[in-house]
Each structure stands twice: as structure tokens, then as C-alpha cells.
Amino acid sequence: MELETHSFNIKTRGNCDIIDITSQIENLIDNSGFTEGSVLVFAGGSTAGITTIEYEPGLLEDYPAFFDKIIPVNINYHHDNTWHDGNGHSHVRAAIQGASLTVPFINGSMLLGTWQQIIFMDFDNRSRNRQITVQITGNKF
């Protein structure tokens, strides 16, 4: 078994911006030559998350609406007393979503469902440049 650690950068608009990062991860697996193993996708930072969803326009409205409802922007957060940057909700959303995801692959292909994409979600309240880590572990033969 071998492992390789890669990364790539994306620009986001913040405010629950959802970015489909599936193809970037597929390309890294393709180019690495790994055939069987798993890929760990990790978001460094405390206002972002990683999960899977069907990446279609309806859910790109529904999923942010869910966060707006259960973790509203316009209530008081003690976090804002510490930093005054108005993103208390961003931190709470990121903590419940989670910063990492691991996906298995065989024959060089991730075992995702047909309508299942890997997404990066930026919960911060402003545009951000983000680095995503992709660590591939497995066999090359």
C-alpha cells in the first residue's frame, strides 16, 4: 500500500456556497495510478464542511435553506462577542456538518451513487479562497 497527499484551491462566495469538487478528486485518482483504496477529503478551517449531495439546482436552494432555518444568521452568537466578525452561525454550521469525508474506490473509480456528488460547503459570511486536501491511500496494481 502507498499514500499520496494532494491539494487544490477553489474560490467561493461564502454564505452556504456549495461547490461540486467531484471531478477534481476523480482527476487526482486518475493521475495517481491508484486502482483500489480510499480518498480522504478534508477542509482545513472552522467555517467549511464536506459532504455528498445530488448536485442539482433545487437542492442548491434547499440545503442552504435548511441551515438558515436551524442555525439562523440573525440571532445572537456569543462567538461574535469574541471576534465581532458576525460569523457565529458559520462556525456552528461547520461543526455539525463535519470537515472530512472518506470515499472508497475500486478499479480507479469512486463508489459514489449515480446522483451523488462530493461537495465543499463554505459557511463563512464572505468570499474565501480555500485549499482542500485530498489524501489517496491504496494499491497501484
Added chain:
Amino acid sequence: MELETHSFNIKTRGNCDIIDITSQIENLIDNSGFTEGSVLVFAGGSTAGITTIEYEPGLLEDYPAFFDKIIPVNINYHHDNTWHDGNGHSHVRAAIQGASLTVPFINGSMLLGTWQQIIFMDFDNRSRNRQITVQITGNKF
């Protein structure tokens, strides 16, 4: 270190059906001969999730009731404008629950708590046949 990728199928009733898949995973570890490592459990598809819970009748009511409350069935989802299949809530529930779980094991036994089972949750709004991937990584000696 070595890795093996296995899978098994289950039939679910959908609608927050919770299936205890702990024994299937234990059997795969037992039969593989791995002694120390980790097992990655992955749900392919965008309307299902994996987590751990105490698998007892009370929580099998409480956990679905929690999803019914924070992500109701009977509100409008933009997703349904795209597909008209009435399962917008299923997708939102799956995205917040998460599709993968990794559990460490030593001496061939997963380090679960006594009352902690691995569950597959089917959030779709109909009965489904599901394939679950179980990738075991570690040492066999």
C-alpha cells in the same frame, strides 16, 4: 498493510428505516483475517446515511422523529420542482447525516461501545435495495 473491498446488500422500507449492519461488518472482518486496522463503511447514493446509535426500540422512534421535526416531509422543496419524486427531504437528511463512517479495530474487534451499533439509514420515500461498501485496511498478523 493490506486492504480488501467488500460489499453486501440490504432491502429497506425507506422513510427513515434504520438497519443494524454491525454483525455483517463484524463477519467481514472475522473472515478477512485482519487483526488491526480500520473499516470504512460507505453508502453509495444521495438519500441514505451511516452513523452509530444504540439500536433499541425507543431510539428507533426518537431518531426518525428528530428528522421529521428539523427536516419535515410536508414542506416545499425546490428539489421536487426538478424531479417531482417527492423526496427533497430525503436528500437534505442524507447530506447532513453523512455517507461514510470509519471504525478502528484491534485483535479483530471493532472498538465500539457496548451499546453502540453501526446503522444504515434509508431516508428515501420508498422501499429500496441498497449496496453497502465495506473496505478493510490494516495488518493481518
Added chain:
Amino acid sequence: MELETHSFNIKTRGNCDIIDITSQIENLIDNSGFTEGSVLVFAGGSTAGITTIEYEPGLLEDYPAFFDKIIPVNINYHHDNTWHDGNGHSHVRAAIQGASLTVPFINGSMLLGTWQQIIFMDFDNRSRNRQITVQITGNKF
């Protein structure tokens, strides 16, 4: 590639007590001699969770307040009909938070953001002694 399974114990106060366990994990990586790989952090037990957050006093109030709102203590849970231990909410909170987290590292350092700490959350309704598993996988050269 090699792997090592470690553990350490913490005492918690329960009731959404949030413990920063980043330095214990950093020390285990440092002492192991691993340079590149990933660390799997796992909470055995069905009333605890693992995630990342900015560990500062404001969020230590905001994150428990979020759980109090969406999974209240003082409603009826069927779980309590089974065990009468009053911690139905603890189980539901743990199931949605998740019991495991995997973090990549290179040059012996985890790729966490500057304000991103790894936390153990104890959702039980009483003080507990907890064992946390830390499994390190990767290369030592």
C-alpha cells in the same frame, strides 16, 4: 505503510461538555515518528461525538445552545421508556454529530486550519470517564 493504535482517557462533565483534544493527538503523532498519513479519532460509546470547531469561549456556549434548541432535553423520548436514564436527547445528539473524524497530516503536522481544533463532545447527562481511540496510518520516512 504502517499503522499504530493508541488511546487516552479524559474525564468529562457531560451535558454537552466540549473538550479540546488536539494537543493529545499532536503528541501521539509526534511520538510515533509518522511523517505523512492520517489520524482516525474515534469515540466509543453512543452518547459522545467528535468534530472540529474554533475552541473559544463564545462557541463553547453557542454550540451547546444549538443542540438544546434542535434536540431539547425536556421533551419525551421513547428511549427513556426503555432505560429510564433520562438521556434520550444524548443519544440523538450523538447520532447526528458522528463518532469519528479523520485528519490528514504531512511533515508530522495535521492539516488543520489555524483556528480549528479537534473536540470530543460528551452529550451524556452525567460526568463520564471516556477513552478515545487514535489510530495513525501512514509512512515514517
